Amino acid sequence: MSPKKEGKEKYLICRGCGAKEKTSGKNFKVSKNHDKEGEGIVVMDEKSKKEADSLPVAEKNCPECGHEKAGWWTQQTRSGDEAPTRFYKCKKCGHRWREYS
Numbered sequence: 001m002s003p004k005k006e007g008k009e010k011y012l013i014c015r016g017c018g019a020k021e022k023t024s025g026k027n028f029k030v031s032k033n034h035d036k037e038g039e040g041i042v043v044m045d046e047k048s049k050k051e052a053d054s055l056p057v058a059e060k061n062c063p064e065c066g067h068e069k070a071g072w073w074t075q076q077t078r079s080g081d082e083a084p085t086r087f088y089k090c091k092k093c094g095h096r097w098r099e100y101s
Helices: 046-052
Strands: 002-006 009-013 020-023 029-035 038-044 057-059 069-075 085-090 096-100
Touching: none
Parallel strands: none
Antiparallel strands: 002 009, 009 020, 029 038, 057 069, 069 085, 085 096
């Protein structure tokens, strides 16, 4: 999903199918993740930012700051017959990264 502003309205637009969803978030944090599988974009509005603070915690070393705790979640990013992707967010610096199974 890519953020787009049309007039005073803000939308998230799917690059694949063009679906458009209106959002009420005031701020967006957009970060690009470069990895072996290509480039991905993570968009977090105020609501999802608050939800990210309540993620389950794993003992994972952050590649940016070395902190040993990170929140995690899984998401199906490839076809349904492949394992889901696990995402991590450092509890100290907020850096996000992913691991493929």
